[in-house]
Amino acid sequence: MEKQNKLAIIPLGGLGEIGKNMTVIRYGDDIVVLDCGLAFPEDEMLGIDLVIPDITYLLENQDKIRAVVITHGHEDHIGSLSYFLKQIDVPVYGTRLAMGIAEVRLKENNVANYTLIPIKPGDELTFGSIQVGFIQGNHSIPDVVGIYFRTPVGTIVHTGDFKIDYTPVDGKVIDLPKFAQLGNEGVLVLMSDSTNAERPGFTKSERTVGAVLDEAFNGAKGRILLATFASNVLRVQQAINSACKNGRKVAIIGRSMINVINIARELEYLLVPEGTIIDIDEIKNYPDNQILILTTGSQGEPMSALTRMALSDHRKVAITPSDTIIISATPIPGNEKSVSKTIDALLRLGAEVIHERSMGIHVSGHASQEELKLMLTLVRPQFLIPVHGEHRMLITHGKLAQDLGIPKENIFIGTNGQVFEFEQGVDGVTGKLAGKVTAGKVFVDGLGVGDVGNIVLRDRQMLSQDGVLIVVVTMDKGSGGIVAGPDLVSRGFVYVRESGSLMGEAKQQVKQALDKCEAGQVTEWAAIKTSIRDALGKFIYEKTRRRPIILPIIMEV
C-alpha cells in the first residue's frame, strides 16, 4: 500500500461493530480521514466510559493527513475528535451543525487547538491528489452529508448514515441526482450504510411521526413528557410543533437535550416561536394540559432524567397518573431491558406510556433494503464495501448487492484495520484485500485513555462476580515469625456480619498455611503468598462455591 499509484481504503472503526466510525482514504502521500467517532462500552467493559479507535496507523502517518471530513454530528461519528485532535493537528471539515456540536465537546474536553471548517452540501475541496465532495443526505439528525473522493485511481462514494426521505421535515431531500451523476461518471467503490440491511421495504419518512405526535398530543389530558435522542433535532422540531398547535409550553430537561437544542436554535436548525420554551421551574405556573417536557432517557440510561423520574428520584419532576409519556425512539441493541424497566416503572406510577411498539411514534434514520437497492442502482459501483453495522448486516447488504448484479468477488466484507487496495491495471482497476494495519479499541475510563486494558478488565470482571478477600500479615524481618495478623478483610464477597464463623474458619486456614510454611522453612514471600492463596481459595470454594480474588499482603517489620 506504500506504492504511489495505489488507492487504499482502511476502516479503523465501524466495520462489523456498532460505533466508533473512522475510515482512512489514502492515495500516495495523501490521507483524508472520514469521521472520528466513539462507541459506548459493552456490558463486559466494566467501568469503561467510552471506546475510541486505535489510531496507531494515523500517528505513524501523521505527516500525510490532509484533513478529517465528517458526515454528521452523531457521537459515533464525531465523538473521538477530542482525543484525536489532542494528538494530531489537522483541520476538520463538516456541516455547520456537526461542527457546532463538535465544538461543544472539544471545549468540554479542554482541547485548546482545533480548526473546524464548516462546509455545505455541494462543496468540493482538494487535498493533494484527493478531491472531496459533499452530498446532501437524510438521517435522524439534520445537516448530514454523504462524501465522495475523486482520486487518480477512481471515485469512492461514502453514503454516510443515510435514509431516503422524500418529505423531510426541513425540506432538504437527499441529493439522489448527485449520486446518480457520480454513478454516470463512473464510481469505483461504494461504501454504504448497512444498519438496516436486514429490514425489508422502505424506511418511513420522519414527517409521518409528526401526525402520530399530533394525535397523541390531542389525546393527552395532563402533561406530556417526550423522550427522544437529543440530536434528533427534527423530531424535537415536530414535538415542539405539536406542542404549539396544542397550546403547550415546552420545558427541557437533560444536559445533552439542552445543549443540542441550544446549538440547533443558534444555528437555526430548530425554529421555536418566541415564548414557547419555559424553564423547568416554571411548569408549576401552568395547567398540566399546557405543558410539554422534552427529556433525555429514551434508552433507559441509568442517570438520565426519564429514568430518574421513573424511579421517583428526579429533583424537578414527579410523575403523576395524569401524565402521558411518549418514548419516541427504539432501544439500541443492548438497551432493551433498561428501556423495558423504565416503561414498567412509569406505568407503576400510573402514567400513560406510549412507546415504540405502538406503531409510528418513531422511525429509523437508516435505509432499509429497498433504499439500499436504489442507492446501488444509482451509483452502480464496480466494488461495494458495506459499512456501518454488525458483521451479519454487512453480509446481508452484500447479498442484496449480488442480487443486483455486483459480482461476489467485488463485494468486500472486512473488519477494522483491513486494507482494501485498488490499482489501475491494463484491463481497468483491480481491487484486493492487502493486509492489515493496527486497529482496535482504546478504552477511556475517567481521565485515562488506554490505561485500562484486558488485565484490569479481567480483574474487574472477577471482582464483580465474587468480590475480594484480603489477607494481611505482619512478619518479623529477621525470624520470619508472625508479629500481627493474619487479618481478613473482604468486599463484595459475603455479608461479613452474618458470616462470622466462615471468616473465623478462613483465618484458621491462613494460620495453618503459615504454620506449614514456617515448619517447612519457606521464607520466600512469593511462596508464602501462594500458600495462603491456595489454602484459602480451596477452603472458600468448598464452603461457598465462590472464587473471590484473594490478595495476600505481607508487611515486614
Added chain:
Amino acid sequence: MEKQNKLAIIPLGGLGEIGKNMTVIRYGDDIVVLDCGLAFPEDEMLGIDLVIPDITYLLENQDKIRAVVITHGHEDHIGSLSYFLKQIDVPVYGTRLAMGIAEVRLKENNVANYTLIPIKPGDELTFGSIQVGFIQGNHSIPDVVGIYFRTPVGTIVHTGDFKIDYTPVDGKVIDLPKFAQLGNEGVLVLMSDSTNAERPGFTKSERTVGAVLDEAFNGAKGRILLATFASNVLRVQQAINSACKNGRKVAIIGRSMINVINIARELEYLLVPEGTIIDIDEIKNYPDNQILILTTGSQGEPMSALTRMALSDHRKVAITPSDTIIISATPIPGNEKSVSKTIDALLRLGAEVIHERSMGIHVSGHASQEELKLMLTLVRPQFLIPVHGEHRMLITHGKLAQDLGIPKENIFIGTNGQVFEFEQGVDGVTGKLAGKVTAGKVFVDGLGVGDVGNIVLRDRQMLSQDGVLIVVVTMDKGSGGIVAGPDLVSRGFVYVRESGSLMGEAKQQVKQALDKCEAGQVTEWAAIKTSIRDALGKFIYEKTRRRPIILPIIMEV
C-alpha cells in the same frame, strides 16, 4: 385474610417480572402452592447465579400447605423446588415430564426427601377444602397443564403458560372444551398468561416450524447445527424428523440438551428411530451432509456449546464454512446482544447462519392477543388477574379484557406479595386487594442462599466499575508510629506497571495524611482510616476521575 370464609390468591413471584413463578391459593387453613420457579439474574445482580422467591409467608404457614402443583417443566416454574423442599416437606404434583425434569434437578442439588406425584390432564385431587383439577395445555414444552381450583368461594382458573395450537406436534390440543365447561359452570377468577399480550393476532402452530426446518435441511450442503431450548422437546422432535427424512445422523451437545433428551426419550415424549443418535465423537465417521448436531446456546450464553464453537473454543466441534447453523429460538429480553455476537462470530467463520429474523424458524409458546381473547371468552371470569409478564404486559392484557366487557374494577394488576381476597357477600362474591405479605428476591450465589444482599451487590458494583485500592500500614501499639508501610495494592483500578508514578504519588498522599494525624494526635483507628480514605480518594479522583473502593487496613504491633 385469616378469616375462614375468605379466599386469598397471593402471587409470590412472576407478577410484573420475568421468572420465578409462584402463586399461593389459600382458603381457611388450606394452602395449595402453584409452581415453584426461579429467575435468572439481571445484569446488575453481579455474581448471582439464580434468583428464587422469598417464601417467608409459606414458612410461617407451613402447617397449612397441602400440596405444590406444577403447570410444566420449565425452570421458571420448577427451578426453586430444590430450595423449597429443603425447607418445607410437602408433596409435589405435576405431569410426568415436569416431574421427570424436576427429579433430575433435585438429585443434582442433593435434596434427600421429596415426593413427586405424576398427574394427567383430567385428573382431579382434593386438598382439604380446595379441589384441584388439571387441563391439557399447549406451550413450548410438552405435557403442560392449566390448573383450576374449586373453593367454597368460587373457582379459580390458572392457564399456566399457554398458547392455542390446533395442530400440535404431539397431537395433544389444548382442552378448550374443558375451559368452556368451567366457564359455563361459572369462574370467579381467571389468572392468564400475559407474555404476548402486546402481540396482535394468533401465535403460529409449532407444526409450521417443521416445514421450515425441512426446507432448511434440504438446502444445506454440509453439516447442520441446530440450537434451541433443550426443553422444547417437540422442536427437537421436528429437527430429528427433518434429519431422518434428510438421511442425517443426530449428535447432541450440551449438558441440558443431553439431560432433557434422555428424560424425554425415557418417558416417550420424544420418539427417535433406532440408530439415529450417534455420539459426538462419531461425527467424523460420516460425511458432513449426513450430520445434524443439536446444541444448546440459542441465547448466546457465555459457557454454552454454540458460543464456544463461535469462539473456536469447543473441544469437539470446529465450525467450517460449509456448516449451516440454525438458531431456532428468539432472544429472551436482555440476551439480544449476546445472541447477535454469537451470530456475527459464526458468520466470521464463514458458516451459513439461519436465525430468527429469517421468518418461521421459531414460533412462540405464548398466546397472542386473539388467543387471550378466546380464553377470556370461553372462561368468562368475574375477575381477571393477568399474570406472567412484565408490568406493561399485564396492563395491556387488562385492557384487552376491558374491551371484552370485564369491568375495570374487576381486573387486578398487582405485584408480588399482593393479597387478592374474595368473599361471599349478600349480592355475590366481592374481590379486593387486601394488604401485602413478605415477597421478594432471594439471591443464590454458589452454595449461599440469601447471604448476598444489597450491601454486597453494591460493593460488587463499585468494584466492577473502578476496582479496589488497598492501603496497609503497620503501626506501633504504644507510640502510634508507623512501623511498616504504607503499602498500596490495587486490583481492577489501573495497570500498575504503567502507573508507577501515580501509585508513588498516592503513597505520598497517604504518608501526608498519616503525618497530619500524628501531628494532630489523632490515634483513633477509625479516624486515621477516614483520613487516609478521604485524602487518597480526593487525590485519585482528581488525577483519574475514578472512584475505586479504598480500603485502609491498619496492623498493630
